């Protein structure tokens with residue numbers, strides 16, 4: 001995975017939070033928050049928390065005496081998350097690499113990670129870290145996107161980028177966010193890292209935006225796809241965004257647009 005794939009910095013955190021989060025992340029955040037809260041955990045760690053969409057859904061469901069560490073590799077994502085969350089003494093915001101967690105063994109009842117595992121350069125090492133910091137009977141609850149063919153706007157945007165750069169297409173979306181969807185591989189990686197019980201379900205939602213341009217803007221400007229396009233041609237970002245807008249317009253028409261999104265939800269125990 002190129003280093004740029006995990007760089008959520010510069011203008012990306014704000015655009016990601018404004019456009020990508022409502023488009024595709026909020027629905028799954030409610031789901032994962034409910035699954036984490038179901039077992040009434042008192043010590044919770046979230047990794048790859050981004051701009052805090054899960055924290056906003058999960059904090060209200062945790063007990064008054066709970067503690068909740070919200071972490072991410074990229075400090076600018078966490079800064080945005082902290083700025084959006086109301087004052088909450090139970091929450092600690094902490095920069096951390098999910099592959100080198102700065103926490104003692106057996107510290108948490110639950111580790112949550114929404115759409116982060118695809119970015120781990122070594123997934124087995126990342127899962128081993130989650131297992132190390134979990135208490136006995138603790139649960140690792142995470143999700144990953146299904147294949148890009150099941151995720152309408154991501155597929156259309158990737159096709160549009162390919163049309164602009166046919167010889168060297170920007171493949172961020174298919175390579176990383178949608179590059180780890182094989183449930184047999186996910187289960188094998190979890191077992192190789194020491195988890196013994198693995199439950200996986202596949203969940204489809206609708207992804208809605210005010211119009212085609214908003215959906216195209218979210219993917220092209222609010223993710224590391226932006227850096228990949230700009231590396232090929234600093235002036236091409238708007239060209240790709242316009243091409244993606246036209247393609248979404250062609251498929252869904254004027255006004256509000258709504259496409260399928262699909263992800264796997266995984267609950268693993270030692």
Ligand SMILES: C[S@@+](CC[C@H](N)C(=O)[O-])C[C@H]1O[C@@H](n2cnc3c(N)ncnc32)[C@H](O)[C@@H]1O
Pocket residue numbers: 006008021025029047048049050051052053054071072073074077096097098099113114115116119120121
């Ligand atoms: C697609 S975003 C998901 C963010 C958030 N969970 C959400 O649902 O909006 C992926 C996140 O993974 C973070 N990330 C990438 N590599 C990481 C690592 N090794 N450890 C922790 N976070 C990482 C990125 O900074 C980014 O915030």
